[in-house]
Amino acid sequence: MDGIVAAGHPASAEAGASVLRAGGNAVDAAVAACLASWAAEPLLTGPGAGGYLLVAGGGWEPVLLDFFVAAPAAGERSPLVPVDVSFGDATQVFHVGASSVGVPGTPSGLEDAVRRWGSLPLADLAAPAVALARAGVELNAAQAYIFEILEGILLSTPEAAAEFTRDGRALRAGETFASAGLAETIERFGRDGAAPFVRGDLARAMVDCVTAGGGTLSLEDLAASAPVARAPVEVRYRGRRVLTNPPPSAGGTLLAVALAHLDAADAPTPAALVEAMAGAQAARTPEFDAQLGSTTHVSVIDAGGRACAVTCTNGEGSGLVVPGTGIHLNNIMGEEDLNPLGFFAAPPGRRMPSMMAPTAVIGDDDEVELVLGSAGSNRIRSAILQVITGVIDHALDARAAVEAPRLHLEGTTVYSEPGVDLTALPATYTRAPFRSRNLFFGGAQAVERDPRTGNLSGAGDPRRGGASARA
Numbered sequence: 001m002d003g004i005v006a007a008g009h010p011a012s013a014e015a016g017a018s019v020l021r022a023g024g025n026a027v028d029a030a031v032a033a034c035l036a037s038w039a040a041e042p043l044l045t046g047p048g049a050g051g052y053l054l055v056a057g058g059g060w061e062p063v064l065l066d067f068f069v070a071a072p073a074a075g076e077r078s079p080l081v082p083v084d085v086s087f088g089d090a091t092q093v094f095h096v097g098a099s100s101v102g103v104p105g106t107p108s109g110l111e112d113a114v115r116r117w118g119s120l121p122l123a124d125l126a127a128p129a130v131a132l133a134r135a136g137v138e139l140n141a142a143q144a145y146i147f148e149i150l151e152g153i154l155l156s157t158p159e160a161a162a163e164f165t166r167d168g169r170a171l172r173a174g175e176t177f178a179s180a181g182l183a184e185t186i187e188r189f190g191r192d193g194a195a196p197f198v199r200g201d202l203a204r205a206m207v208d209c210v211t212a213g214g215g216t217l218s219l220e221d222l223a224a225s226a227p228v229a230r231a232p233v234e235v236r237y238r239g240r241r242v243l244t245n246p247p248p249s250a251g252g253t254l255l256a257v258a259l260a261h262l263d264a265a266d267a268p269t270p271a272a273l274v275e276a277m278a279g280a281q282a283a284r285t286p287e288f289d290a291q292l293g294s295t296t297h298v299s300v301i302d303a304g305g306r307a308c309a310v311t312c313t314n315g316e317g318s319g320l321v322v323p324g325t326g327i328h329l330n331n332i333m334g335e336e337d338l339n340p341l342g343f344f345a346a347p348p349g350r351r352m353p354s355m356m357a358p359t360a361v362i363g364d365d366d367e368v369e370l371v372l373g374s375a376g377s378n379r380i381r382s383a384i385l386q387v388i389t390g391v392i393d394h395a396l397d398a399r400a401a402v403e404a405p406r407l408h409l410e411g412t413t414v415y416s417e418p419g420v421d422l423t424a425l426p427a428t429y430t431r432a433p434f435r436s437r438n439l440f441f442g443g444a445q446a447v448e449r450d451p452r453t454g455n456l457s458g459a460g461d462p463r464r465g466g467a468s469a470r471a
Contacts, residue, residue, distance in 0.1 A: 185326050240392065297310070
């Protein structure tokens with residue numbers, strides 16, 4: 001059995017696959033792909049982000065490593081800056097600026113994952129990403145679309161404009177994103193690990209950048225933040241075990257609720273999927289409010305059957321780029337859905353909730369059949385749900401399951417892509433069809449192992465320019 005990587009960009013997937021070819025395991029490959037995504041998907045993730053990593057299979061005890069963004073210190077803050085972002089057939093308002101920055105966890109989380117499960121030196125895992133950031137990555141159509149819709153954020157500060165725009169507008173398809181500062185930052189991570197980001201000069205630079213703009217991120221916040229290992233949530237579906245993200249994240253629990261509803265149905269028809277989503281929606285509490293944002297995911301199965309799924313997000317980015325470092329800081333504290341009682345209600349140090357849900361499906365042989373995750377804010381759980389049902393109920397391989405048209409329930413409105421048959425949907429629901437496939441419906445990256453043959457297939461979501469690469 002060969003190893004395979006699915007990621008949000010061909011360069012990210014290839015970086016992970018190259019590590020598998022060099023003898024690395026699933027976590028080594030996932031970390032290398034994540035670091036490469038800092039250069040290949042720079043608006044979705046980076047050293048100023050947070051995330052979650054799940055391991056399972058091949059003799060590994062299932063563990064969910066939580067290194068998501070935490071609330072920073074209390075204090076007086078500058079006003080949040082609202083920015084409208086249009087998906088064409090839907091619009092969202094995001095809030096950016098210094099006060100939107102939460103405590104990043106990605107450097108500490110990736111270093112801890114390699115310490116726990118990795119087999120190669122961190123510098124080797126960082127090397128492909130350093131090369132990408134230094135030489136530059138040409139924007140494909142999907143990345144250019146993300147740059148386009150987030151242009152208001154990219155133009156919100158001189159530092160972001162210098163990093164991500166040209167001639168007063170966002171970079172376009174065919175143009176190259178390169179960052180000498182980001183290359184140096186990734187190289188530092190490979191050499192020194194997370195220490196510079198939590199107690200060293202990079203920590204001080206992040207704090208200085210935020211406080212100069214009126215935010216409250218402190219050195220104490222960064223030093224106190226650390227990854228937390230948790231037991232995954234587990235739910236049965238069609239005789240299989242599905243492992244996903246536990247509280248305080250919301251997404252995994254809501255996915256488990258939807259799977260439990262759907263497991264009682266005869267078949268995952270569009271109407272049944274909507275009812276399962278409605279059941280999960282009804283289970284939501286204020287603590288389950290989700291982060292809406294620019295997110296990326298990596299899925300890996302290695303030759304030993306070990307699986308790693310890691311989802312990271314920068315929100316949409318705060319617009320604050322730390323001078324000389326290429327670090328675009330997150331805007332997690334500026335997300336309305338994270339703050340049902342108002343912005344900044346979370347006490348300092350509390351992990352913010354999220355819909356991110358790295359997930360593994362375990363078969364009868366106790367080995368991983370499917371490992372996946374998605375970007376897409378509230379649509380994360382619906383994207384994952386539909387990829388799982390595509391593989392298990394419709395016997396699709398990973399690519400067909402990821403590329404299949406999707407629907408999503410929000411309130412009583414059912415959003416759908418072309419090809420979804422909603423004729424049996426009760427009239428109580430409002431239909432909101434999209435004219436074409438859209439990243440609104442998530443960016444799922446999945447790797448599937450056929451339990452009969454052991455063959456692997458992988459797919460990156462074309463909605464976000466994803467790709468897979470085989471070792």
